Amino acid sequence: MDAIIRLVDIRKSFxxxxxxxxxxxxxxxxxxxxxxxxxGCGKTVLLKHVIGLLQxxxxxxxxxxxxxAGLTEKQLYTVRTRFGFLFxxxxxxxxxxxxxxxxxxxxxxxxxxxxxxxDRAMECLTxxxxxxxxxxxxxxxxxxxxxxxxxxxAIALQPEVILYDEPTTGLDPIRSxxxxxxxxxxxxxxxxxxxxxxHDMTSAFKVGDRLIMLHEGRVLADAPKDEFARIQQPTVxxxxxxxxxxEDLASLRNAxxxxxxxxxxxxx
Ligand SMILES: Nc1ncnc2c1ncn2[C@@H]1O[C@H](COP(=O)(O)OP(=O)(O)OP(=O)(O)O)[C@@H](O)[C@H]1O
Ligand SMILES: [Mg+2]
Numbered sequence: 001m002d003a004i005i006r007l008v009d010i011r012k013s014f015x016x017x018x019x020x021x022x023x024x025x026x027x028x029x030x031x032x033x034x035x036x037x038x039x040g041c042g043k044t045v046l047l048k049h050v051i052g053l054l055q056x057x058x059x060x061x062x063x064x065x066x067x068x069a070g071l072t073e074k075q076l077y078t079v080r081t082r083f084g085f086l087f088x089x090x091x092x093x094x095x096x097x098x099x100x101x102x103x104x105x106x107x108x109x110x111x112x113x114x115x116x117x118x119d120r121a122m123e124c125l126t127x128x129x130x131x132x133x134x135x136x137x138x139x140x141x142x143x144x145x146x147x148x149x150x151x152x153x154a155i156a157l158q159p160e161v162i163l164y165d166e167p168t169t170g171l172d173p174i175r176s177x178x179x180x181x182x183x184x185x186x187x188x189x190x191x192x193x194x195x196x197x198x199h200d201m202t203s204a205f206k207v208g209d210r211l212i213m214l215h216e217g218r219v220l221a222d223a224p225k226d227e228f229a230r231i232q233q234p235t236v237x238x239x240x241x242x243x244x245x246x247e248d249l250a251s252l253r254n255a256x257x258x259x260x261x262x263x264x265x266x267x268x
Contacts, residue, residue, distance in 0.1 A: 021217030
């Protein structure tokens with residue numbers, strides 16, 4: 001496999017709590033890899049390691065063969081310009097219009113004139129189907145439109161790798177599908193490498209070439225899409241089907257909710 005990103009036995013704790021407990025992953029160049037896992041399992045933490053926003057306690061992150069730990073701040077900055085990052089929640093600048101948001105990284109990093117920057121930003125908005133919304137403020141856009149503006153901003157510098165943190169979370173199925181189609185289109189048209197973290201199974205199976213599941217700080221499953229669904233591992237199967245653990249269900253069934261509500265009312 002031609003791996004553009006390699007994570008080698010990454011460990012990361014915040015205080016006493018280990019989040020990543022030895023994660024090794026190879027992300028294939030030009031393909032879409034999807035990292036799955038429940039909320040709080042460390043998906044965002046993993047993505048932040050990939051662009052050096054977090055450093056591992058142990059283990060190595062290699063980008064195109066270079067160990068990020070050996071880079072100066074300046075070299076790391078250059079590496080980051082090869083990435084587009086769609087942050088969880090979109091994170092647009094509220095005081096700027098859609099097109100100004102997309103122009104922002106170009107003003108910061110590209111040596112282009114103002115007119116060329118605006119043209120390039122409009123091109124990116126066109127790719128995501130929002131060229132008629134260029135002058136809108138983020139507050140006047142829907143959640144799905146805001147994500148698409150954030151995606152236009154993420155592709156402005158023509159990145160080689162796009163990292164997507166929960167690109168479809170909080171969107172209805174139709175809007176989610178628009179984002180899924182965009183992820184596929186960007187990968188096909190621009191030949192980018194995509195790394196998507198999500199707990200949306202529909203999205204994972206639609207966009208992913210390879211699916212990886214994180215569980216309790218480790219990689220529990222890692223397989224090409226068509227093999228992934230056949231992995232006979234109970235935790236993987238439950239996650240695919242969206243079913244809770246039997247033990248968790250049993251303790252829920254046994255809990256007497258009416259009693260605890262009464263007790264709480266009396267206490268107040
Ligand atoms: N900077 C930090 N300091 C302390 N704890 C952190 C920090 N960043 C993340 N954590 C903790 O690490 C764990 C994993 O967080 P992370 O944001 O990676 O989860 P996630 O898998 O992305 O969840 P979600 O699907 O809800 O976005 C959580 O328990 C979180 O509270
Ligand atoms: Mg997250």
